[in-house]
Amino acid sequence: MIPPMSEKANGLNLDRKRLDLALQAARLGEFEWDMVRGVFVVSDRMAAITGLPAGETPVRDAEEIQQLVHPDDRDALSEKIQQGLRTEGRYEAEYRLRPGPNGEITWLRAAGIQVLNAKGEVTSICGVVQNITDRRVEEDQRRTLMAEVDHRVKNVLAAVQSLAYQTAKRTTSLESFLSNFSGRLKSMGSANELLTAARWRGAGIAHLAAAELGGIAPGQTRWEGPELFLTPRAANALSLALHELATNAVKFGALSTDTGRVDVRWTRLRGGGFELIWNESGGPPVSVPGHKGFGSTLLSQVTGRELNGEVVPEFRASGVRVRVTAGAQTLVDRPDNVPDAPAVRVFETTPATNRPTDLRGSRVLIVEDAVLLALELETGLSDAGAEVVGPAYELAEAMALLDGHIDAAVLDANLNGLSVHPVAEALAARGIPFVFATGYGDTGGAPLGFDAPIIRKPYDVTQVAAAVSALLHAA
Template sequence: MATRAEQNLDRERLELALESARLGDYEWDMVRDVVRISPRMSEITGLPAGEWPAEKGELLYRGVHPDDRARTQSAMEKSMREEGRFEVEYRRIRPDDGRTVWVRTSGILACDEDGRPISACGIVQDIADERAEDDRHRALMAELDHRVKNVLAAVQALAVQTAKRTTSLDSFLSTFSGRLKAMASSNELLTAARWRGAAIAHLAAAELGGIAPGQTRWDGPELFLTPRAANALSLALHELATNAVKYGALASENGRVEVRWHRIADGGFELFWTETGGPPVSPPTHKGFGATLLGQVTGRELNGEATIEYGRGGVRAHLRAGPAAVVSRPETVPEAPALRKIEVSPAAEGPTDLKGARVLIVEDAVLLALELETGLSDAGAQVVGPAYELAEAMSLLGSPIDAAVLDANLNGLAVTPVAEALAARNVPFVFATGYGDAGAPLGFDAPIIRKPYDVTQVAAAVAGLLADR
């Protein structure tokens, strides 16, 4: 039989363990109908420490939030009756300061030889932080669901409006793909900043940085836009850049595009797009969706207005945005987008010829993999795979392979082992990924094509890799 000193030591050890785990404990002597509340439980619940009349358990149940009491009492009594133990989470209103706290309590029931309950002992844990984290997680998931639905709705509207104003499938695919990439660029910047805002300079770099090197310039103070305004400006810059490449200043080697912006007195901003040195321009005879987007959607989404002039010197656009389009500098600001490593215009370069090339496809999204397989096969390639999992990709490395298209992430696993194996065999590959430059595996001198992409662009990239060998 343990001595009193040994019992005290055991009790001290238990108290230390409970304190380290931030737990409080209590004992309910059902024979004497008293409850002993530990100091730590008192800190958590606000109940006074010490031994108090249990009132047949009413003392413990009294502080349970009215909305939780029936459920909590029923669950505890049912569990004790059927299993001899219990665990339940509920809100408790502290009697000392009236605050509501979330707690988790668990314990066991002790019975005499005849099965009559004689005592219950349990522990109480403060789970306010855990519950707050759960609430934040649910809020984030709800916000993510909201944003995904908004993006899908915007993509659907973009597809419908583009289709209404194009006369051929090829024209639709080219135009829609470009607009989709503009949306993806702004969303990538917003994601990096935790959807707190995107810098105008970054949006301009994303749209102009990879086209006509040396012919484009952008400059202005650091200004950050709301997600709504950022998407609108990204699409506007894309439409202007596309028209400049097709018909305006960037259609000529001597042409130049300059984009400047500044803040205005009311807190908004003005942006000026100026083309010089290109061929003569005139107002379009047919008003397409791009013109509608610039003239109406951009102005409204920026809480301002947009105007376009077709002068002898080139196109001039003036965008004016209201203060609601501008946000303060986010806590997390991504670096300026790197210039795209590949900018291919399949229509200008002609059809890609991959006849006889054995190309490995590693992509975990089935629809994208099928699209890649069709596109590469149409170009004459012999497709190896597709591989949807990392292990599946590794098992295909023993096959003859001339080049590969790799998604950077396969169901949560980095594609790095595949890239390392290919690099060791001097097999060239391209990353086709939604992570962009910063999210692709580091340490590889490989081109990166960001999703959403045109499959013909991927085929052209593969052809370029094979031509360089």
């Protein structure tokens, strides 16, 4: 029961002013359903929040008030209010008002309480409402985004599974499988990084070419063409195609010698879409391959279909030439967020040197919060002869290991939500070289502003070992 007001007039006026200020600060509006007089009262503040008319509106029962509510929410709201009033004499609920004249939807959060007379009879229900439309829209967008992320993750996992299966079918040794699969996985990761930086609105052909060619055979590769952006599906397809062509060029084609060159040029087609020409020259003589591997199958059967076009290879004696055409639906407008060109200082799956990695006599710290990755790094570095310090899975654990002797380190940029910056800073202060092995898409340079090599996830552990070896030899 609400006790009767007995304060003095001056005190009551002061309290009302304070209440008005509090309601205004909280952006709340008041209402009352006076059952004795049969009216529903909407304050000016509530009218401003909801668009309902201010003042008194005659009502006979709760059903008339329910007509103000969105039809889809009426039953649930009615049940929640009745249960709350029956058990506690009050209620709280979130619901939508009926659509406005232009179909607009307003979400409200309401809280009400019963007012009783001296006999304990309910005479009215009064309460407050708050406009929560922005919050509900944000929650809906978040749910939609999470559903989209879930969809994309499942697609990526399915693609990785298929890639692993198809690669395994066409390789005869574990070493060959790991090399081929890791390279293809890295290509997918590069495209993913570019798409993420642009909020999955598209990726530029120039960026894809730079990601695949920028770190191999410096001075022997060139790419040129107008600024064109691809859909996520087309970007992944072209990235894999460029990777297969680059891998083949390094192993057997123009990039297998110091005198060879690869030129990649693309143009926009008049009817929409684009044409890309991959041209090799200066390498060993070329003949039509007698064996068709997964790379050839990917180019002939997958790339063309994914790009709504075709891939036509020519095995000229002077060098391989490949013509890739794509349909208009593969192109998108320039995204609002376009990343910088990928950094060239990235260790690629194919090392720039054939010198075997030798880490014997060196102590290498591993800082990585993903246990499986840390174990894989530990195995790879140990196989190269290093004595592994750690692995450290937490920031505090990593900091504690810095007191011992360390020759080099492999750092993940983020450890369970905490930046690895304190570890990198301490290593830099002691002159200990380190490599970032990270999944973060900072294409503009090394994370956290340090001048350190970057290895993007997913990676082959041999890349990490080669990077650490290069650092130790340079020191």
